[in-house]
Amino acid sequence: MERLRAIRHGESFLAWCRYESIVTVYDQLVIDTSGGFFIDRYSEMVTRLCREAAITRYQADQWVGEALALRDRLPKVLTTLRDGILSRQLIQTVISRTDLISDAATIADLDTEIESILRHRTGAWTRVKLRDMVDRLVFRHDPDAVRERRREALDKRGMWIENFTDGTGEITGVMAAENIRIAAKAVKALADTVCAHDGRNRNQRNSDAMFALLTGTVFDCQCRREQCAAEIPDPAKVVRSVSTEAVIHVVTDAATLAGAPGIGWVDGHGIVSDEHVRDLAERPDATITPVTPVRTAPTRVVAVRPTTKTSDGPDSPVEPRSADAPPADMVIVFPGAQSADPYRPTAACSDFVRVRDGYCTEPGCRCSAFDADLDHVTEYDRTNPTQGGSTSSENLNAKCRFGHLHKTFGDWVDVQYRDDDGRLVTEYRTPEGFVIPGDAENLEDSFPNLRRIRYEQPPQAPPTPRVIAGDDTPPTPNRLAQKHARRRAERARNKPQRLADQADPPPF
Known part of the structure; x- marks a missing residue:
């Protein structure tokens, strides 16, 4: 177990070494961005990296982008990678959750605070816990940027499809976090109505149930048994049932709910802005419950x-x-x-x-x-x-x-x-x-x-x-x-x- 822990720290150190080497090569090749040479020199740098590591140009470009973000925006967080506190995957989470901060002074303060928490907090960091911690700090340092980011994200909601060469395709829908939870629960509720002898795995059943819900067609059990005991409801009834029974847990402070600046936490999503919390609270089906029992006096x-x-x-x-x-x-x-x-x-x-x-x-x-x-x-x-x-x-x-x-x-x-x-x-x-x-x-x-x-x-x-x-x-x-x-x-x-x-x- 000690060796496994040392290996994990060593992998983080090697990732730090790679980032350091990438920015060194970057400084030697991409030194003058004037005169239209930036793209050529940057391409030269990315080409060196992708050919040396035998990876795609996209992967190499991702490495370079992360290395520059850590050196120029998060130099103190980068040291936690060197010291084995974070892994490369967790470092990517910090980079992605701080990319909306554009003010240099704000990102410097954020870099210092994140690094301090990572060094002085005992315990393990999972991706979702680290994401929530960074989102909490980002909102406190620049709440206007978070609110604007949410409005822009909602404006970009929509549906897209992509056809694959093997006769399948993919449908993608972007919507508010709470609507995603309700839609996913409706799909799973219908998919789980089949009997135990259905030969499809969970993902296959979810795919077929989603098509039935979107098109209003019949969703059947595929066990092919005459004595099948499955009771498959009408897809429309499933949607009505789930929309009234789905519970989305949201945690926030009473002051934030009343209009003060703050944050909220949505189960299955993470940290959200105060504006998002109040939007959820204003839904006609929302129920607001304090965490302390209102009819029970404290002992x-x-x-x-x-x-x-x-x-x-x-x-x-x-x-x-x-x-x-x-x-x-x-x-x-x-x-x-x-x-x-x-x-x-x-x-x-x-x-x-x-x-x-x-x-x-x-x-x-x-x-x-x-x-x-x-x-x-x-x-x-x-x-x-x-x-x-x-x-x-x-x-x-x-x-x-x-x-x-x-x-x-x-x-x-x-x-x-x-x-x-x-x-x-x-x-x-x-x-x-x-x-x-x-x-x-x-x-x-x-x-x-x-x-x-x-x-x-x-x-x-x-x-x-x-x-x-x-x-x-x-x-x-x-x-x-x-x-x-x-x-x-x-x-x-x-x-x-x-x-x-x-x-x-x-x-x-």
């Missing part, structure tokens, strides 16, 4: 060290408080478990955890938290609940179905805790003891007020389980109980070392 309000910043800095601006709102250094605590079943979180707690996480917490997974399971990080012990993990927002996180099953039946151990800065940190430990950091961010970084909310298990103890034995011999612990005990012991053994590392972190 208590506790003071903590402030974890958000009220001045301009790496965190989003703090939401303005009303006169009766608790101070910014207070945490509001609500009940997190159902009174009848301490294992199950309340609906408000479940929604909050999904809002906070945004995505599956497995490193590299892009699954939405709203499509994922909720997992007790420290396992809830049904046999002896007083020894197991609590049903609280601090001990729950979102995991995709595969990640949840792997946690349940595998031998990995994961932990979740808050660091000295108040950020929620997840870590995964392999059966061999190798520690893999979780994601570097969640939606608390975009909406810092989420850090002020907690859901905790009620103080009353759950009922003691009843154990019936035929003799005085104590019952033998089953495999699950043994696994829980082993994980508790390993977490207890690793906690002192983690606290020591937090107090005296190793040099970078």
Whole structure:
């Protein structure tokens, strides 16, 4: 595992070396852009690169464009590639999400802030988390550019087709992000009505269902069985059903919704502008729900060290408080478990955890938290609940179905805790003891007020389980109980070392 990590860092360093070499060749060949020689000299440079690497001219041109953007616009971000913090694929994400910034001073400030977050934030960066982080900063530095970009993008919406030489073709539609989600759900809803014996794979069924929806034709199961039990609805009924049942989760601050500058986050899309958020809120079918239960009083309000910043800095601006709102250094605590079943979180707690996480917490997974399971990080012990993990927002996180099953039946151990800065940190430990950091961010970084909310298990103890034995011999612990005990012991053994590392972190 250490070697794999070193290889990943080495690949990033080699990509940095290539960018450095490209700009060196560029400076030697494309030195004078006057007199109409720019295209010829640039072509000479690209030709050298594509022939040396045996790649297409388009690929070589992409390498050159990235190298120049990093040198001239994002020199500090480029150093994170050299030091193995980002890969080339993630660097491409930063380049593409900052290309709308034209002001030199703004891009310089943005370069500094992105580099600072990448260096000082522990955890792994996935493409979607990095995209959301960069979009959040871009909007804060130049919100007018983001709004104008959205208007231009909506003006360019349309439909295009392309015919392939093998008798197939492609249809592309560009529309608002929320309409894409509704259309995709309608296609999948119709495609999933076939029986289990249909011979098409998911993509093939989606293609046929999309054609049926667009043309109003019949969509049939292709199992060719007389006893087929599939009930295929009329495509028009599917569209009407989905349009009224599709749920698009949007997260934002109350102040942004009321008209203040800010950002929003759309499930399955990422960061959007405040203007886009308000457009969604004004839809006649929109439902606005606070993340805290309106009919449930908090169990208590506790003071903590402030974890958000009220001045301009790496965190989003703090939401303005009303006169009766608790101070910014207070945490509001609500009940997190159902009174009848301490294992199950309340609906408000479940929604909050999904809002906070945004995505599956497995490193590299892009699954939405709203499509994922909720997992007790420290396992809830049904046999002896007083020894197991609590049903609280601090001990729950979102995991995709595969990640949840792997946690349940595998031998990995994961932990979740808050660091000295108040950020929620997840870590995964392999059966061999190798520690893999979780994601570097969640939606608390975009909406810092989420850090002020907690859901905790009620103080009353759950009922003691009843154990019936035929003799005085104590019952033998089953495999699950043994696994829980082993994980508790390993977490207890690793906690002192983690606290020591937090107090005296190793040099970078």
